[in-house]
Amino acid sequence: MRDTADILRLENLQVHFPIQGGLFDRVLGRPSGAVRAVDGIDLTIGRGEIVALVGESGSGKTTVGRVITKLAQPTGGNLLFDGRDMSSERGASPLRPYRRRVQMIFQDAYQALNPRHTVFDIVAEPLRSLRLVENDAQLTERVSEALTGAGLNPPGDFFARFPHELSGGQRQRVVIAGALAVKPELIVADEPVSMLDVSIRAQILQVLVDLRDKHNMALLFITHDLPLAWLIADRIAVLYLGKLVEIGSADDITYNPRHPYTVALLNATPQIGGDADRGKLPALQGEVPSAARVPKGCRFHPRCPLAFDRCRQEEPPANEVGPRHMSACWLAK
Amino acid sequence: MTNSFQNKAPLLEVDRLSVDYGLKGNSLRAIDGVSFVLRAGEAVALVGESGSGKTTTAMAIAGLLSPNARVSEGVVRYRGERLPIDDDAAMRPHRWSETSVVFQGAMNALNPVHRIVKQIAEPCMLKLGMSRAEATARAKELLELVGIPADRGAAYPHELSGGMRQRVMIAMALACRPSIIIGDEPTTALDVITQAQILKLLGELRSQLNLALILITHDLSVVAECCDRVMIMYSGRIVEDGTVAEIFADPKHPYTKLLIDSIPNPANGKKMIRPIPGDPPNLVNRPSGCAFHPRCPSAMAVCTTEVPSLDKFGQGRVACHLHQSLQNKVTVHA
Numbered sequence: 001m002r003d004t005a006d007i008l009r010l011e012n013l014q015v016h017f018p019i020q021g022g023l024f025d026r027v028l029g030r031p032s033g034a035v036r037a038v039d040g041i042d043l044t045i046g047r048g049e050i051v052a053l054v055g056e057s058g059s060g061k062t063t064v065g066r067v068i069t070k071l072a073q074p075t076g077g078n079l080l081f082d083g084r085d086m087s088s089e090r091g092a093s094p095l096r097p098y099r100r101r102v103q104m105i106f107q108d109a110y111q112a113l114n115p116r117h118t119v120f121d122i123v124a125e126p127l128r129s130l131r132l133v134e135n136d137a138q139l140t141e142r143v144s145e146a147l148t149g150a151g152l153n154p155p156g157d158f159f160a161r162f163p164h165e166l167s168g169g170q171r172q173r174v175v176i177a178g179a180l181a182v183k184p185e186l187i188v189a190d191e192p193v194s195m196l197d198v199s200i201r202a203q204i205l206q207v208l209v210d211l212r213d214k215h216n217m218a219l220l221f222i223t224h225d226l227p228l229a230w231l232i233a234d235r236i237a238v239l240y241l242g243k244l245v246e247i248g249s250a251d252d253i254t255y256n257p258r259h260p261y262t263v264a265l266l267n268a269t270p271q272i273g274g275d276a277d278r279g280k281l282p283a284l285q286g287e288v289p290s291a292a293r294v295p296k297g298c299r300f301h302p303r304c305p306l307a308f309d310r311c312r313q314e315e316p317p318a319n320e321v322g323p324r325h326m327s328a329c330w331l332a333k
Numbered sequence: 334m335t336n337s338f339q340n341k342a343p344l345l346e347v348d349r350l351s352v353d354y355g356l357k358g359n360s361l362r363a364i365d366g367v368s369f370v371l372r373a374g375e376a377v378a379l380v381g382e383s384g385s386g387k388t389t390t391a392m393a394i395a396g397l398l399s400p401n402a403r404v405s406e407g408v409v410r411y412r413g414e415r416l417p418i419d420d421d422a423a424m425r426p427h428r429w430s431e432t433s434v435v436f437q438g439a440m441n442a443l444n445p446v447h448r449i450v451k452q453i454a455e456p457c458m459l460k461l462g463m464s465r466a467e468a469t470a471r472a473k474e475l476l477e478l479v480g481i482p483a484d485r486g487a488a489y490p491h492e493l494s495g496g497m498r499q500r501v502m503i504a505m506a507l508a509c510r511p512s513i514i515i516g517d518e519p520t521t522a523l524d525v526i527t528q529a530q531i532l533k534l535l536g537e538l539r540s541q542l543n544l545a546l547i548l549i550t551h552d553l554s555v556v557a558e559c560c561d562r563v564m565i566m567y568s569g570r571i572v573e574d575g576t577v578a579e580i581f582a583d584p585k586h587p588y589t590k591l592l593i594d595s596i597p598n599p600a601n602g603k604k605m606i607r608p609i610p611g612d613p614p615n616l617v618n619r620p621s622g623c624a625f626h627p628r629c630p631s632a633m634a635v636c637t638t639e640v641p642s643l644d645k646f647g648q649g650r651v652a653c654h655l656h657q658s659l660q661n662k663v664t665v666h667a
Contacts, residue, residue, distance in 0.1 A: 202608035
């Protein structure tokens with residue numbers, strides 16, 4: 001693959017949270033375990049590429065986003081940004097250049113905005129704290145530019161408003177404007193539209209796609225919603241219990257899934273007027289196991305309708321099943 | 334396309350129901366003249382965005398409106414008899430045994446310090462006059478019915494997953510053999526696979542127990558999976574009502590059309606989604622005339638001044654001036 005084009009590369013990335021055992025366990029010398037939230041992920045994001053990271057709750061998708069934005073520290077593997085290993089970088093000032101280049105959009109625009117700050121101050125804050133402007137005129141210009149980019153027109157009308165004066169869609173636009181203000185090269189968006197009304201979602205998605213088209217910004221779009229991922233992303237990575245089970249183009253994942261978990265997710269997704277492909281596999285039983293007790297072998301085997309002996313013993317590697325299409329399943333060849 | 338429920342006697346009739354919320358001396362109309370009929374065994378969805386009045390409608394029917402809400406107009410009838418929906422004490426005999434509600438946040442709706450079997454047994458003792466032993470036996474039966482092994486009854490809510498907790502909520506709702514279940518976004522907080530399991534369960538229980546279902550949701554695609562009829566609400570009014578097949582194949586109201594177009598649908602392969610311009614209106618300044626007119630691509634002069642009535646159109650109903658003028662023309666020429 002074109003190494004130079006990748007803005008971000010995750011190599012065997014791991015985040016294990018240690019479990020503090022009780023006093024009794026410690027006295028008895030019982031081994032304390034770990035929650036394997038992210039358990040060895042390989043993923044690349046190209047410049048100007050939109051990659052969707054899809055998974056259920058507890059799959060580790062948010063932790064991946066937090067590691068990329070350096071809000072959490074990986075316990076293993078590498079995080080390469082523009083060719084440089086960032087996995088062990090920490091501290092506010094060494095990370096300042098990185099934070100300019102990588103920004104995050106959170107799910108809940110109600111909580112992400114300080115209710116006592118005006119829209120102007122919210123959007124200006126990253127510019128000030130990362131020291132990207134020299135004077136007030138420049139600051140106003142950059143804030144205006146960011147608000148316009150997020151679809152808040154005319155920007156001047158919003159400067160003095162407070163978050164409570166805005167609708168849900170406008171609030172999410174302010175969050176986006178804040179991320180956009182520093183002109184990042186990669187945005188990590190964690191469920192950016194799941195709190196919004198359906199009629200507003202398309203507007204926000206359009207803003208994100210425009211950013212890519214106009215500024216060649218890369219986007220990691222974290223979601224639990226496969227149809228949404230299909231709509232916005234170039235590629236989709238499906239995460240199950242801390243590990244990627246399938247990666248491929250949005251169309252390959254949606255129309256030609258090669259992992260039983262992806263198939264199950266697609267089957268379970270309610271759809272308008274589309275049931276032609278349903279019923280190929282029985283619906284999944286049970287729920288995602290705890291990341292503190294990851295099943296042996298293929299971690300999906302206890303719920304997999306196609307599991308056989310090998311799946312219970314050996315963990316399947318990521319097999320190439322097509323051009324840029326990988327599936328971690330013993331049956332996918 | 335005929336609706337197989339049309340011949341049955343109405344189980345629940347909601348007749349021009351309006352609810353106002355008092356707020357700092359002002360009163361806000363949350364729902365405005367909502368009328369519909371629910372028949373035994375029928376599954377109807379109330380779909381709308383936040384502020385559309387779907388939850389207020391459902392809570393009014395269940396007699397669970399908040400203290401600052403007032404039923405200002407209209408009646409709700411159950412099997413022909415008027416329900417005292419604005420009188421908490423008088424409503425008590427009707428709750429659980431006629432209409433039960435399954436709420437969205439199962440973790441908040443369950444008591445964290447009681448074992449689940451006890452929580453399910455409680456309405457059986459209070460409402461059906463069962464002894465503790467009888468009620469416990471009934472609770473275990475109900476757990477099995479919703480797919481939880483009876484011995485899990487000893488668990489506390491925090492020991493169960495989100496999907497299991499929602500099953501417990503459903504078991505509780507069924508305890509006093511109601512004929513109507515109101516599901517207020519019952520699967521919204523769940524993962525897709527769990528959501529599919531719960532929707533399947535609701536469908537099975539419906540046919541097994543001949544339950545009527547009112548499903549409150551913002552998600553049209555969920556409706557496609559499990560309902561017979563869907564009513565689209567916008568700013569406190571029903572704007573369209575029809576069978577699921579009709580609504581999806583041939584939506585009449587511009588809002589319904591745009592709503593369907595704004596849902597990504599890999600089944601039709603089209604990656605283009607059309608954003609609906611503007612924001613949903615708030616209740617404080619609801620637009621004049623048709624509340625959707627500021628966002629409507631087909632708005633006419635009349636839409637800004639007159640509220641369109643919800644008139645019969647084909648098999649369903651639609652509240653839109655476009656269709657009213659259309660139908661008037663048809664009658665003139667006929």
